[in-house]
Amino acid sequence: MPDTIGFIGLGVMGAPMARNLLAAGQELVVHSRSPGPVEELVAAGAERASSPREVGERADVVILMLPDSPAVEAVALGEDGVLAGASEGDLLIDMSTIHPTVAVEVARAGAERGVGVLDAPVSGGDVGAREGTLSIMVGGEEAGVRRAQPLFEVLGGTIVHVGGHGAGQVVKACNQVVVAVSIAAVSEALVLGSKAGVDPGRILDVLGGGLAANKVMEVRRRNFLEHDFTPGFRIDLHHKDLNIALESGDAYGVPLPVTGMVQQGMRALRARGHGGDDHSGLLQLVEELAAHRIGEPPPEG
Ligand code: NAD
Numbered sequence: 001m002p003d004t005i006g007f008i009g010l011g012v013m014g015a016p017m018a019r020n021l022l023a024a025g026q027e028l029v030v031h032s033r034s035p036g037p038v039e040e041l042v043a044a045g046a047e048r049a050s051s052p053r054e055v056g057e058r059a060d061v062v063i064l065m066l067p068d069s070p071a072v073e074a075v076a077l078g079e080d081g082v083l084a085g086a087s088e089g090d091l092l093i094d095m096s097t098i099h100p101t102v103a104v105e106v107a108r109a110g111a112e113r114g115v116g117v118l119d120a121p122v123s124g125g126d127v128g129a130r131e132g133t134l135s136i137m138v139g140g141e142e143a144g145v146r147r148a149q150p151l152f153e154v155l156g157g158t159i160v161h162v163g164g165h166g167a168g169q170v171v172k173a174c175n176q177v178v179v180a181v182s183i184a185a186v187s188e189a190l191v192l193g194s195k196a197g198v199d200p201g202r203i204l205d206v207l208g209g210g211l212a213a214n215k216v217m218e219v220r221r222r223n224f225l226e227h228d229f230t231p232g233f234r235i236d237l238h239h240k241d242l243n244i245a246l247e248s249g250d251a252y253g254v255p256l257p258v259t260g261m262v263q264q265g266m267r268a269l270r271a272r273g274h275g276g277d278d279h280s281g282l283l284q285l286v287e288e289l290a291a292h293r294i295g296e297p298p299p300e301g
Contacts, residue, residue, distance in 0.1 A: 004029060005151065006059030008052055008075055008082070009096065010037035013122070014065030016130040017095075017155050022046055024154045029058045052078070056085025061151070062092050068240055069098040076106050088114030091144055093151070095136070097121045097237075099244050100166035100173070101251070103139065107165035116144040119165065121172035122156065123179075125233055133157040137175070139168030173248050176241035180262045180279070182216040187283040190224060194294040201225055220280040225295065232278035239266040239275070 007018040010032035018041055022028050028046040031054070032038050042048050049055045052075045055062055062082050066072050072094055076082050082092060092110055094103065094117070103119035110117035118140035128134040134156035138145055145161045152159045162171045189212075193203040204217050204225075223229060242263035249256040265285050274281055287293050 002027070003060040003147075004058060006030070006049070006055035006062035006082070007041075007046075007065070008032065008055055008062065009065035009067075009071075010034065010041065011065065011067070012126050013095075013129045015040070016126070017063075017065060017134075018046065019044065020130075020132045020154050021151065026151070026154075029055055031055050051080045052076075052082045053080045053085035056082035056090070057087075058085075060090055061148070062086070062090070063151070064092070064094045064096055066094075066096040066098075067237070068096070069102040072096050072098050072106065073102060077109055083109055083113055083115060086110075086113060086115045091116045091118070091147055093118045093120050093144075093148055095120045095122055095155075097172050097176075097241055097244070098169060100169040100248060103169045104166040107140065116141065116147075117165065118144045118148055119168040120148070120152070121168055123172070123175050124156070128156075136160070137162050137168045137171040139163055139170075140165050169244070170248060173241065173245040176238065177245050177256065177259050179216065180238060180242055180266070180282075181258055182214050183220070183279055183282050184262045184265065184286070186214070186217050186220075186224065187286040190283065190294045191286045191290045191292055194296075195290055195292040195298050197298040200294045216280075220278075223278055223280040224283055227283075227293075229274075229277035229281035229284070231276065232280070234275065235266050235269050235277050235279050235281060236275040238279040239263065239270060242266065 004027045006029045008031045015037045022044055029049050030038055030041045030046045031049045092115055107117040118138055120136050120138045122134040122136050124134040132155055135158040136152050136156040138161045162168055190200045194200045204221055245259055265282055269285055
């Protein structure tokens, strides 16, 4: 008999991912703190569970898509959590972005009950979640990865088994470092060029054809040029992810000075009330430091 799939955390990412699984013909049992998306999924054919424990009891494979490490600890390990309801031979797949040490802790707790655990964070954003084209970086044992592969193929386009428990989260931290530093670099380049009198759109046009080209300037081009910082991916969440990267650097003895500076920039923006902006909104801080808004005329002289 095919596996029944449980899905917990129906937010910006989780709701479209769960919808894609349902559309692919999977039997789905769902639970989330916010009732709206649960109703929608139930109307589309999913079944409702009243707690993570009940999802663990009713499903063979449970997927989590939660905001952060404390939420995953509560939902996976809590008294009323998934593992409390799970049976030997079940599989728990955490696709949230959390701290690698918490991923290892959840895997250990699963092993004690005979439940396989994978950490499988994603990149690709809400668009990738809707279109089923996420990049999925998977940590854990081969047998679990093989069992999860058909589900991953519904949710994503690039699926790489990167190592043992926690390795998926380590690679996600690496991903978030590159994205954050790229946003900072593009922001500095735009402010420098614009304050010197060059049109910011033309800067991106020509940089996009050479070694400086990157996805950030391609995908967020309009956000930068129009100062439209509707998320997308919130500064609050990216700040959380850079904390994970910096703490991982601490744990493994790896200085990350450039990441640290960008993380402080994101913290400054949160303090100014911009935590809900898209992460391309880092541009606003660089503009403030330079007293120049890109696209506006450069100062006289
Ligand atoms: P979100 O805040 O939109 O969704 C989280 C969902 O979890 C919400 O529906 C919330 O009600 C639910 N939830 C929270 N605590 C719960 C609990 N204790 N029990 C049951 N449900 C609970 O967040 P999101 O943007 O969907 O992100 C989810 C994860 O994916 C995060 O770890 C994020 O860093 C990561 N991620 C997000 C993006 C993005 O572009 N938004 C991209 C890649 C990865």
